[in-house]
Amino acid sequence: MELNEFKISVLPLRPKLLNYARKLTESPEDAEDAVQEVLLKLWNNRLELDQYRSIEAFAMTLTHNVCMDQWRRNRDNSSIDQLQTVAGGRTPDHLLELKDEVKLIRAIIDSPPPLQRTIMRMKDVEEYESEEIAQITGCSAEAIRSNLSRARKKVRDIYLQTIQERKRRKQS
Template sequence: MADPTWPGERLVTAAQRGDVEAIGALISGSYPNVQRFARSLCATPEDAEDAAQEALIILYRKIGMLRASGALASWMFRIVRNECLRRARTVLPSHTPPPDPPGGAVRSAEDEALERLEAGRVAAAVAALPADQRRVLVMRDIQGYSGRMVADALGLSTAAMKSRLHRARSAVRLAVRTVPGSTPGGDADEEAH
């Protein structure tokens, strides 16, 4: 079932065909969701607003490249995530890129689909965190700031920052491990036998 908070497929299709009114309606209809993504992923409100604006500019310029009209939400999430990461990289020293798959193997469409589902579950878990925990988790684990930098930026003691980070990591871990329809910890019981 489609998410009713996102613009409908008919509007997306019309925008893809170049209908100027549809493009305007698509951008204004997408803005609240894009802004919510950005606030959950970026470390500062300023970066979030900039990332949301950049994502909407990309939507305007490249709507015709969207393959499936029903994939707008996941496409916009990836754009916002990439923009937040790009902004974080400009502040932090560069990191080494992730390694290629073992043996240089090409990833299958199934692997990519599973990774997108997992990324969506992680993003939803992070977005569901209380704002104070989410900010600490994003700054420390996603943007890579040191514990001291995170604590200073948020006006916290190092102990308070570590406590929030631990609670946030635990909540995300639990949310990602819990499969809908199962009970948390069910796997551990089966392994004990």
């Protein structure tokens, strides 16, 4: 699909996609971001759009998925960031320890190599299916399973090592 054909068949869908995204996100800014991401994905996959019976239906599905991904990311980040509120009447020292713990966990999750980290986040945080991850990353299903296993093992090992080091420091 060339630029002119893209302008004729895809860009007119923008208002409809934006209305749908606004309903899902309840935020004009998030809706705009989602639609921009959808249009970018459509442009990047423009050579394969001819295989779909309805580009509009495909675009609506993409919009739905992007909005759900945004919701999951916001939900997961807010639950970690609101850890302090859950702590209730704890002391400031305890709240500081919780905040440090959150930083540590985020650092541990960011420790695997980029591809492994991306696959782990897509699978465990954003709840993508393995087939979807394979399509997005261009990796085989076996490579997805292998990278996911390695990433999880690395995160687990670093976490357990950190816990053991803390126990040793407390005992000394």
